[in-house]
Amino acid sequence: MLPLIDTHQHLWDLSHLELPWTGGIPQLNKNFLMSDYLEASEGQNVSKTVYMEVDAHQHHRQREVEFINEICSDDSNPMQAAVFCADPGGPDLEAFISNNRNNPWIRGLRRVLHNPDIPRGTCLKQEFIQGVRKLGELGWSFDICLRPAELEDGIELAKACPETIMILDHCGNADPQIVQGVDISAPDKDNLFAHTAGQWKDSISRMADLPNTFCKISGIIARAKPGWGDETLAPTIDHCLDQFGEDRVFWGGDWPVCTLGAPLGEWITSLRRIIASRPENLQRKLLHDNAERIYRLN
Numbered sequence: 001m002l003p004l005i006d007t008h009q010h011l012w013d014l015s016h017l018e019l020p021w022t023g024g025i026p027q028l029n030k031n032f033l034m035s036d037y038l039e040a041s042e043g044q045n046v047s048k049t050v051y052m053e054v055d056a057h058q059h060h061r062q063r064e065v066e067f068i069n070e071i072c073s074d075d076s077n078p079m080q081a082a083v084f085c086a087d088p089g090g091p092d093l094e095a096f097i098s099n100n101r102n103n104p105w106i107r108g109l110r111r112v113l114h115n116p117d118i119p120r121g122t123c124l125k126q127e128f129i130q131g132v133r134k135l136g137e138l139g140w141s142f143d144i145c146l147r148p149a150e151l152e153d154g155i156e157l158a159k160a161c162p163e164t165i166m167i168l169d170h171c172g173n174a175d176p177q178i179v180q181g182v183d184i185s186a187p188d189k190d191n192l193f194a195h196t197a198g199q200w201k202d203s204i205s206r207m208a209d210l211p212n213t214f215c216k217i218s219g220i221i222a223r224a225k226p227g228w229g230d231e232t233l234a235p236t237i238d239h240c241l242d243q244f245g246e247d248r249v250f251w252g253g254d255w256p257v258c259t260l261g262a263p264l265g266e267w268i269t270s271l272r273r274i275i276a277s278r279p280e281n282l283q284r285k286l287l288h289d290n291a292e293r294i295y296r297l298n
Contacts, residue, residue, distance in 0.1 A: 001044075001045045001272075002045070002272075002280075002283055002284055002287050002288065003045050003046075003047040003287065003288050004044060004045055004046045004047065004251065004268065004287050004288060005046070005047060005048045005049070005050070005250070005251070005287070005288050005291035005292060005295075005297065006041070006046050006048075006049040006050065006078075006251070006252060006253045006255075007049075007050045007052075007216060007218070007250050007251065007252040007291045007295065008050070008052045008169070008216060008218045008219075008252025008253055008254045009037060009049040009050060009051055009052060009079065009252075009253060009255060010032065010051075010052055010054050010254070010255060010256060010257065011032055011033060011034060011037065011051065011054075011068075011071070012031065012032055012054050012056075013031050013033060013067070014029075014030065014031055015031070016063065016067055017054070017056045017057070017060050017063060017064055017067065018056060018057040018060055019054055019055065019056055019057070020055075020057060021055055021115075025260075027259065027260060028256060028257065028259075028260075032255075032256045034071060034077050034079070036256075037049075037255060038077070040255055040256075040263065040264040040265065041253070041255075041264055041265070041268075042265075043265070044264070044265060044268050046078060046253075047078060047288070048078050048079075048080050048291075048292070048297050049077075049078045049079045049080065050079070050080070050081045050082065050083065050107065050252075050291070050295050050297075051068050051071070051072070051079055051081070051082040051083065052082075052083050052110065052143070052252070052254075053082075053083055053084050053085035053109075053110050054085075055085065055112050055115075056085065058092075061084070061085050061086065061096070062096075062099060064084065064085070065082075065084055065099075065100060065103070065106075068082050068084075068105070069082075069103065069105060072105040073105075080105075080295075080297050081105055081106075081107045081295045081296070081297060082105045082106055082107065083106075083107055083108045083109065083110050083141070083143055084096075084100070084106055084108075084109055084110075085109065085110060085111060085112075086109050086111065087111045087128075087131075088109065088111060088123075088127075088128050088129075088130075088131025088132045088134070088135065088142065089122070089123075089125050089127040089128030089131050090131075093131050093134070097134070097138065101138060106140065107140065107141060107295050107296065108135065108140045108141030108142060108143060108165070108167070109135060109140060109141075109142055109143070110142070110143035110145060110169070112145050113144070113145060113146040113147075113150075113153075114145060114146050114147045114173065114192065114193070116192060120147075120150050120153065121153060123144075123146070123153055123154070123157045124153055124156055124157060124160075128157075129157065129160045129161060132157060132160075132161045132164050132166075133160075133161050133163065133164060135164050136161060136163040136164030136165070137163070140164075141164065141165040141166070141167050141294070142161070142164055142165070142166055142167070143167045143168075143169050143216075144157065144158070144166055144167065144168050144169060145169040145170065145173070146173070147173060147192050147193055147195075148172050148173045148174055148175070148193060148195040148199075148200050148203075149193075149194060149195045149199065151172050151200070151203035151204070151207065152203060152206075154166070154168065154172075154207060155203065155206050155207050155210065158207065158210045158212060158213050159210060161212070162210075162211075162212055163212070164212065165212055165214065165294065166210075166212055166213045166214070167213075167214045167215075167216055167294075168207060168213060168214065168215045168216060169216050169218060169219060169252075170216065170218050170219025170220060170252075170254065171204075171215065171216075171217060171218070171219065171220050171236050171237070171240050172200060172203065172204055172207075172215075173193060173219065173223075174195070174200050174220055174223075174236045175193065175195065175220075175223050176220045176223060176224055176228070176232050176233050176235070176236045177223075177224070177225060177232060178195065178196065178197050178200070179197050179200060179201070179235045179236045179239070180231065180232055180234075180235045180236075181197060181235075182232075193223075201239055204239060204240060204243050205243050208243035208244045208245075208248070213244070213248065214244065214248045214249065214250070214290075214294065215240045215243075215244040215248060215249050216249075216250060216251070216252045217237055217240060217241075217249060217250070217251045217252065217271070217286065218251065218252030218253065218254045219252070219254045219257070219258075220233055220236050220237075221233065221254070221258045221261040221262050221267045221270075222254060222257050222258050222259075222260040222261045223261065224261040224262065228261065228262070229270075230270050230273050230274050233270060233271075233274060234274045237271070237274055237275070238274075241275075241278070241282070241286070246279075246281065246282040246285050246286070247285060247290060248290070249285070249286050249290060250285075250286060250287075250290040250291040250294065251271065251286055251287055251291070253267065253268070
């Protein structure tokens with residue numbers, strides 16, 4: 001079994017961090033600790049992980065950094081690096097950089113852009129672009145996590161920041177049923193995540209044309225409806241692999257959010273089956289080697 005690096009591992013302790021968004025999701029509104037992750041990933045040959053920020057309350061972002069630094073410093077677990085939260089277009093970015101620029105665990109930042117209170121075009125404001133450019137100067141990446149119908153904003157941001165590594169989370173937040181062609185109803189204007197298969201495919205292809213972009217094969221399992229199978233996820237995964245190529249893709253578990261669709265083990269098993277017919281070299285790069293290189297884990 002080929003080894004895995006999980007580039008999208010969440011953890012949270014609600015006695016320590018406030019996560020406003022989990023209140024409406026009972027399945028996620030509880031603690032998820034490293035011990036829980038190790039149990040969920042048992043037998044899957046996960047060798048290393050990269051922590052992904054959890055959209056904690058703004059005033060808890062530095063607390064989150066300190067919480068994760070302790071875990072990364074502990075050799076008894078697989079976490080070896082982290083992506084933290086700061087708003088590239090916000091007034092607190094310089095303070096965050098000042099506090100953390102010498103942090104040995106940090107590899108990049110993310111600011112979730114798909115929340116209902118964040119308007120389209122936020123990442124194209126000049127101050128946001130300048131902030132993302134600053135990340136590139138520091139050698140940090142930026143994770144693009146936005147609504148699928150707004151992928152063009154991510155493309156324009158990547159164009160404006162050519163020296164910054166841009167990592168597209170969750171296959172651009174695609175709905176795998178739509179990409180598969182099962183759900184072909186007209187997009188619901190009240191659904192912020194609505195999109196068409198053609199729109200998503202075209203945007204993925206356009207983003208893949210930019211050399212500073214990478215695609216994280218993650219997240220789509222959380223949107224899979226009951227009764228999903230490999231055939232549900234495969235069209236989304238295959239399109240991303242075909243467009244970005246073997247050197248600019250890596251896998252992320254998105255645990256525990258992935259449990260909205262399936263346990264982590266089922267998600268990994270399905271992915272391994274989907275890519276089984278691909279060359280072993282591509283499989284190794286997707287599952288392990290690219291992540292080790294991009295996140296400097298060796």
